[in-house]
Amino acid sequence: MARTGQSGVRTARRPKPAPTLGVVSLGCPKALVDSERILTRLRAEGYAVTGSYEAADVVLVNTCGFLDSAKRESLDAIGEAIAENGRVIVTGCLGVEAERIRAEHPKVLAITGPQQYEQVVEAVHAAVPPAHDPIFDLVPPQGVKLTPRHYAYLKISEGCNNRCRFCIIPSIRGDLVSRPIHHVLAEAERLVQAGVKELLVISQDTSAYGVDLKHAPQSWRGRERATRFYELADALGELGIWVRLHYVYPYPHVDRVIELMAKGSVLPYLDIPFQHASPRVLKAMRRPADQGRMLERLAAWRRAVPDLAIRSTFIVGFPGESEADFRLLLDWLEAAELDRVGCFRYEAVEGATANALPDPVPEPVKEERWHRFMQAQRQVSRRKLAAKVGRRLPAILDQVGLETIGRSMADAPEIDGTVRIAGAEDCLPGDIVEVAIAAADDYDLRGERVRAA
Ligand code: SF4
Numbered sequence: 001m002a003r004t005g006q007s008g009v010r011t012a013r014r015p016k017p018a019p020t021l022g023v024v025s026l027g028c029p030k031a032l033v034d035s036e037r038i039l040t041r042l043r044a045e046g047y048a049v050t051g052s053y054e055a056a057d058v059v060l061v062n063t064c065g066f067l068d069s070a071k072r073e074s075l076d077a078i079g080e081a082i083a084e085n086g087r088v089i090v091t092g093c094l095g096v097e098a099e100r101i102r103a104e105h106p107k108v109l110a111i112t113g114p115q116q117y118e119q120v121v122e123a124v125h126a127a128v129p130p131a132h133d134p135i136f137d138l139v140p141p142q143g144v145k146l147t148p149r150h151y152a153y154l155k156i157s158e159g160c161n162n163r164c165r166f167c168i169i170p171s172i173r174g175d176l177v178s179r180p181i182h183h184v185l186a187e188a189e190r191l192v193q194a195g196v197k198e199l200l201v202i203s204q205d206t207s208a209y210g211v212d213l214k215h216a217p218q219s220w221r222g223r224e225r226a227t228r229f230y231e232l233a234d235a236l237g238e239l240g241i242w243v244r245l246h247y248v249y250p251y252p253h254v255d256r257v258i259e260l261m262a263k264g265s266v267l268p269y270l271d272i273p274f275q276h277a278s279p280r281v282l283k284a285m286r287r288p289a290d291q292g293r294m295l296e297r298l299a300a301w302r303r304a305v306p307d308l309a310i311r312s313t314f315i316v317g318f319p320g321e322s323e324a325d326f327r328l329l330l331d332w333l334e335a336a337e338l339d340r341v342g343c344f345r346y347e348a349v350e351g352a353t354a355n356a357l358p359d360p361v362p363e364p365v366k367e368e369r370w371h372r373f374m375q376a377q378r379q380v381s382r383r384k385l386a387a388k389v390g391r392r393l394p395a396i397l398d399q400v401g402l403e404t405i406g407r408s409m410a411d412a413p414e415i416d417g418t419v420r421i422a423g424a425e426d427c428l429p430g431d432i433v434e435v436a437i438a439a440a441d442d443y444d445l446r447g448e449r450v451r452a453a
Contacts, residue, residue: 018048019128022056024077027064029202033155035062038120040143045130053084057128065093067347078105091120093172150430151198152191156184160204162288165354178210181227182218197430198242207249230256237265246271261305267409271311277332278325309410311340317366318346319357326369330376340416341377345370378442385440395419395435423449
């Protein structure tokens with residue numbers, strides 16, 4: 001790049017060497033979005049980002065504090081960054097346990113908690129001052145993304161008003177704070193303009209979106225839109241891309257979003273963290289919704305949207321879970337025929353109120369239940385995927401090359417299955433192709449691209 005000097009002669013101007021930041025981002029998609037927000041700000045200030053410890057002037061570790069195993073992984077990642085680079089700043093959910101981090105890693109330069117964007121940026125400034133050059137340090141309008149170019153997470157709120165007993169998120173992130181709808185939609189529009197083909201809506205409780213703002217209306221594209229889950233899904237559906245809804249609690253108003261799926265504006269996919277099926281266990285967990293009549297609702301949703309894919313997560317071995325509760329869960333799983341399911345063995349997370357509950361389930365029993373659960377769900381998954389053989393399904397391509405890998409509408413990136421596709425070598429990542437499904441295994445599909453006649 002060049003710019004005109006005082007003499008009127010175009011003189012080349014070199015950028016100053018940029019201070020360089022290494023980033024280790026752990027945890028859930030919400031933490032990933034936090035990393036993206038921090039990086040967007042720092043890139044705008046002229047920082048370069050590197051994937052190598054040696055090239056980094058300072059390393060930022062965005063930690064996860066959800067489970068004890070995640071905390072351990074975060075502490076190990078901090079240790080690795082200190083050993084490899086030496087200059088480390090810690091942020092994210094584990095940041096609320098600064099003393100624990102300092103006890104294990106006294107050399108850490110600074111520690112900040114989740115969403116403390118200003119404090120993280122200040123800590124980076126203190127460690128490596130910025131060398132901003134507005135001519136050279138241009139950031140794309142959609143910000144810095146850590147996801148591939150064709151999909152992006154869209155975070156619509158922070159925090160949560162629920163108080164599930166196994167979870168410490170509300171104590172870390174606070175009560176629900178929704179982003180006004182016009183801000184979310186403006187970000188979505190920028191992402192689409194930048195080439196994003198699939199938006200993944202995330203939060204702690206997507207169905208509760210806007211409750212804290214009393215669903216205040218805002219103007220977008222010349223129309224008033226309430227800050228509300230349905231209105232958001234409806235408006236996102238107008239962008240002409242794949243819209244995938246995560247962390248949806250089955251409150252009654254979710255039924256209206258099924259109408260949007262029936263007309264094809266939102267993907268026929270719902271990620272609903274059910275966690276259990278036994279009313280007794282759900283009550284002990286203090287879950288915001290119970291599964292009473294849930295099977296009937298699932299059946300009604302599937303009548304309206306036959307291809308609706310439901311993803312969920314469950315916890316086995318919660319304190320007080322009896323064999324009868326667990327069997328009820330297995331029976332429910334068999335009847336519900338969910339498409340994609342993750343299962344966790346209950347872990348006592350420091351600070352969670354569930355720790356005070358009586359009747360802990362012994363570890364070997366948790367382990368045995370987890371295997372029975374996974375075996376039962378594997379059979380459901382195999383059956384459901386076998387029923388897709390012989391059909392033609394759209395798939396978005398994540399990887400094109402020797403092996404071309406995509407995902408159907410029923411598959412979110414990273415957590416669900418894939419479709420291996422022959423005959424799509426001339427396509428690009430992000431292209432959506434039609435695939436004739438030829439084979440299925442427990443979790444994934446295979447097929448051949450159908451070319452337009
Ligand atoms: S809904 Fe429950 S599990 Fe989810 S973030 Fe809120 S308190 Fe935690």
